[in-house]
Amino acid sequence: MAFDLQRARQxxxxxxxxxxxxxxGSSLMPQPVLDATIKHLQLEAQIxxxxxxxxxxxxxxxxxxxxxxxxGCSRDEIAILENATHAWDMAFxxxxxxxxxxxxxxxxxxxxxxxxxxxxxxxxxxxxxxIPNDEHGQVSVEALHQMIDERVKLIAVTxxxxxxxxxxxxxxxxxxxxEANILYLVDACQSVGQMPIDVNTIGCDMLSTTGRKYLRGxxxxxxxxxxxxxxxxxxxxxLDMHAATWVARDRxxxxxxxxxxxxxxTNYAGKIGLGVAIDYAMQWGLDAIWRRVKSLAxxxxxxxxxxxxxxxxxxxxIQCGIVTFTIEGLEPEEIKRKLAEQNxxxxxxxxxxxxxxMEARSLTSMVRASVHYFNSEEEVGRxxxxxxxxxx
Numbered sequence: 001m002a003f004d005l006q007r008a009r010q011x012x013x014x015x016x017x018x019x020x021x022x023x024x025g026s027s028l029m030p031q032p033v034l035d036a037t038i039k040h041l042q043l044e045a046q047i048x049x050x051x052x053x054x055x056x057x058x059x060x061x062x063x064x065x066x067x068x069x070x071x072g073c074s075r076d077e078i079a080i081l082e083n084a085t086h087a088w089d090m091a092f093x094x095x096x097x098x099x100x101x102x103x104x105x106x107x108x109x110x111x112x113x114x115x116x117x118x119x120x121x122x123x124x125x126x127x128x129x130x131i132p133n134d135e136h137g138q139v140s141v142e143a144l145h146q147m148i149d150e151r152v153k154l155i156a157v158t159x160x161x162x163x164x165x166x167x168x169x170x171x172x173x174x175x176x177x178x179e180a181n182i183l184y185l186v187d188a189c190q191s192v193g194q195m196p197i198d199v200n201t202i203g204c205d206m207l208s209t210t211g212r213k214y215l216r217g218x219x220x221x222x223x224x225x226x227x228x229x230x231x232x233x234x235x236x237x238x239l240d241m242h243a244a245t246w247v248a249r250d251r252x253x254x255x256x257x258x259x260x261x262x263x264x265x266t267n268y269a270g271k272i273g274l275g276v277a278i279d280y281a282m283q284w285g286l287d288a289i290w291r292r293v294k295s296l297a298x299x300x301x302x303x304x305x306x307x308x309x310x311x312x313x314x315x316x317x318i319q320c321g322i323v324t325f326t327i328e329g330l331e332p333e334e335i336k337r338k339l340a341e342q343n344x345x346x347x348x349x350x351x352x353x354x355x356x357x358m359e360a361r362s363l364t365s366m367v368r369a370s371v372h373y374f375n376s377e378e379e380v381g382r383x384x385x386x387x388x389x390x391x392x
Contacts, residue, residue, distance in 0.1 A: 003292050008284075008374040019379045022345040024162070024190055024322050024370035026212040026219060029273075030280055037218050037273035044269070053268055060268060063275030067223050070278050070286075071207065072198040076257035077231075079224040080271055084189035084210035085112045087224035090261040091185055091206040092116055092156065094234035099125030101153040106131055106139050106168060108161035108357040113187060117156075126153070130356055137164065137315030141172045148180045155182055160190035163324045163349035163368055164357065165297070166316025167191070174203025183230065189213060189222070193281055194321055194372075195290040205230045211270070214321070214372065217277035218270040226258045236261050284373065292373040293321040296380060300371060303384040308391055313366050324349060324366040330390060332365045342386055 009015045014028035029037075036059075043052040053060070064075040081087040092113075097103075097120050105117065107130050117128045131147065134140035139157060155177050159170050170186055177184035186204040188197060193214030199207055207225040211217030226234065235254070236243060242264035244252045254260045281289065300323045301312050309328035327335060332348040339346055349368045351358040358364065369383065 003288065003373065005374070005376060009376070012374045015374060017343065019342075019344040019375070019383060021369040021371055021375065021379075021383060022347050023372040023375075024213055024368065025347045027214060027216040027372055028374070029216055029218065029277070032280055033217060033273050033277045036276040037269045040269040040272050049268075056268065056272060059272045059275065063271050063278070066275045066278035066282075067225075070197070070282065071192070071225055072200055073225055074228065077225055077228055079226070079258040079261040080266070080274065081222050081224055081262060082220055082266070083212075084187070084208045084222040087208035087210075087222045087261070088113060088185070088187055088189075089116060090236055091208060091224055091226065091234070092154075093120075093237035094261075095154060095183065096235075097124040097126040097153060100127065100151055102127045102129055102147075102149075102151045104129055104131055104144065104147055104152055104155045106157045106161070107133050107360065108164060108166070108168070108354050109156070109158055110162055110187065111353050111355065113156065113158070114355070127151075131157075136166075136317050138166050138317065139168045139173060141169055141176065144173060144176050148176065148182070152180070152182050154185060156185040156187070158187040158190075160188075160194070160320050160322065161357065162190065162353050163313075163322065163366055164316070164354075165301075165314025165319045165322045165324060167195075167318040167320050168316075170202050170204070177205075178203050183233075190322065191320070193277075193286075193289070194293055196286040199225055199227070211274040211277060215274070215277045215281055216372075218267075218273040220267050221270040221274040223274070224258065224261055226261065231256075231258065231260075238263075240264050289373050293371060294319070296371040296373075296375055296377070297321045297323055299377060299380050300369065300383070303380065304387065307384070307388055310387065310391070313361070313363070321372065322368060322370045324368050326363070326366050327387070327391065332367045335367050335387075335390065338390055339383075339386060344383060344386060 011030045064078045067078045068075045132143040184204045185206045189210040192209035205227045211221030212219045243260045244254045313324040346369045350365045
C-alpha cells in the first residue's frame, strides 16, 4: 500500500510552518494528540485537577494498555514517567552495586546514562567498561561474548544512539544477556515510535523511552518497561505513597507492579496525550512507519553525500531516520542557524553527548537531521538545496 502522506501532513499542523528535521529531538504532535492534551487541561481548569482525574480515569489507564501493546508486554510491567531519562534512572538506580561488579555499555552511550554509571562507580567501586564496536561502528556482539564473566552485573545499551544513524543489534545482545543470566537495560528513546519494538524479541529486562520523539507525544512524558520476573529484585531509589503503602508505623509495602517506579503527582494531560500518540502510531503501523523513515533517510544521505565538502557521518549495518553530517569549513551551529532562517529545523550533536564515540572519531560536533514519516520527498530536496547554497 502507498503511504498516505497527504493525510499524515494534514494531521500535523506544524508542517505548514516548518520543515521539521528534528524528530529525534522533539517531533511535531499530530492534531489528535494536541486535542486530547488540551481537552484535559481545559477540564482541569473547569472542574479541578482531582475531579478531572476521576472523569478521565479510563483514558489515563488506557495509556498503560497502549504502551504494553506497543512493545509486547503486560500492562503491569509498565510505569509512566516524566521522561526517558527519569525512566532509565529509576531502573538503573534500583540495582545494588558492589565494588568490582562490572557494568558493560556501548561506545555510543548517551551522556546522561554514562554520568549515572560514573556516579555509581564512584560511590560503590563498580567498574564501567565499554564494549568495543565492530567494523560497522555498532556494538560488537563477539566482543561482548568475550567480556562476560561472573562479575558482570548489568549490560546497558542504547538502541539508537543520539548521533550516527546506527541501530545497535540489541536482540543479539539480549541473547548473550539471557544465556549468562545478566540483567539487561535498553535505552530506546530514539527507537520507540520509529521502528517495531518487542521486548521479548529483544530479551531485555528493562527498557526506557520518551513520548516527545518518534512517538510524537507531548513533552514531559515517557515510560519504563520492567519484566515481571525481575521486578522483586529492584527497589526504586525513592518511594512515595503511590509507589508504596505505609502499612504500619515502622513498615511499608511496595507496589507489586511496575508502578512502584512512579510517583504520586504527574502530568495527567500529558499522560493521556501519550496514550493517544501511541494509538495514533499503531494506526499507521510500526512496520509502515519504519519503511517510510528508512526510505526518507536513505534519500537524504544519498543526496547529501555527493555535495562538495559534505561528509555523512552515519554508521551501522542498519541505519535509521537520524542523519548526521559535517561540511568542511562550516561549523555545525552556523549550518543550523542558516537552516533556521529558512524555517528548517535541525539540531547539533556535540561531543559532550556521546563522548566515547565522538572522541574515537575525532569529532566535536555534527549536524543532526532526523526525518519522520510526515516529511516529504520535496522537503528532502529543498533541504539539500539549502545545504548546496551554503557550500557555493
